[in-house]
Amino acid sequence: MTALDGQGPTPGTAVATRRSGAHWVTFFGIAAIVWVLDQLSKAWLVGQLSPGESMNVVGDLVRLVFSQNSGALFGLFRDNAVIFGIVSLAVIGVIVAYQGRAGRSLYLSVALGLLLGGALGNVTDRLRLGYVVDFVDIGIGGFRWYTFNVADAAISAAIVLLIGAAFIPALGRLVERQSDG
Numbered sequence: 001m002t003a004l005d006g007q008g009p010t011p012g013t014a015v016a017t018r019r020s021g022a023h024w025v026t027f028f029g030i031a032a033i034v035w036v037l038d039q040l041s042k043a044w045l046v047g048q049l050s051p052g053e054s055m056n057v058v059g060d061l062v063r064l065v066f067s068q069n070s071g072a073l074f075g076l077f078r079d080n081a082v083i084f085g086i087v088s089l090a091v092i093g094v095i096v097a098y099q100g101r102a103g104r105s106l107y108l109s110v111a112l113g114l115l116l117g118g119a120l121g122n123v124t125d126r127l128r129l130g131y132v133v134d135f136v137d138i139g140i141g142g143f144r145w146y147t148f149n150v151a152d153a154a155i156s157a158a159i160v161l162l163i164g165a166a167f168i169p170a171l172g173r174l175v176e177r178q179s180d181g
Contacts, residue, residue, distance in 0.1 A: 023109040027099050030110060034117025038150040039124060042133040054137065062138050067147045068131040085126035092119050105172040111161035114154040121151030 049055060049066040056063045095116045102108040125132040134147040148156075165171045 023104065023106055024099070026106065027109040027113040027116070030113030031117035031120060034114060034151065034154040035120045035124070038117070038121030038154070041150050042121075042125065042135070045135045046133065049135075061140060062136070064135050065137040065147055067134040067137075068129075069134045069147075070131040085123055088119055088123040088126065092116065092123065095119065102172070107161070107172045108165060111158045111165065114161070115158035118151040118153075118155035118158065121149070121154070 045064060045066060049064065051066050051068055054063050054065040095112055099109065099112045099116075102112065122132050132149070132151075134149050134152070136149065136153075137147045138145045
């Protein structure tokens with residue numbers, strides 16, 4: 001029985017709604033933290049280095065390099081930042097809609113919050129600057145990983161968590177059961 005059939009809420013409905021609402025706070029809170037850290041780190045870097053300039057952090061292993069990525073992931077499809085910005089806005093809508101469907105799972109709310117924060121960080125750059133500021137450069141000598149930023153790291157972590165949930169569905173349900181008390 002539900003409020004829709006005129007019989008009132010079923011036992012536990014109000015508690016589930018409150019907990020689901022708390023997951024929305026977690027979702028948006030993580031997204032906001034990722035976005036702020038991403039934008040602050042990029043602003044700091046832009047104030048320290050000129051485009052193309054680098055600074056060693058841990059010898060040659062970790063360095064900061066001011067890179068302007070006008071393309072997509074790993075620099076693919078260069079000079080399409082506006083198109084990727086528009087596509088990113090649609091993806092942000094999909095992420096929020098999916099959170100609405102997965103809102104009872106704290107695990108998925110954390111993963112989707114990381115994904116949203118990363119998407120917001122990069123779309124902010126694309127629409128404001130016409131490129132994404134990438135700066136973390138890891139590698140040894142000429143063998144280097146693609147340059148990335150805080151938003152990219154959050155997106156990568158979210159993908160790992162979502163793949164984990166796809167291969168081990170109990171991850172999302174386990175946290176959900178625990179939050180049901």
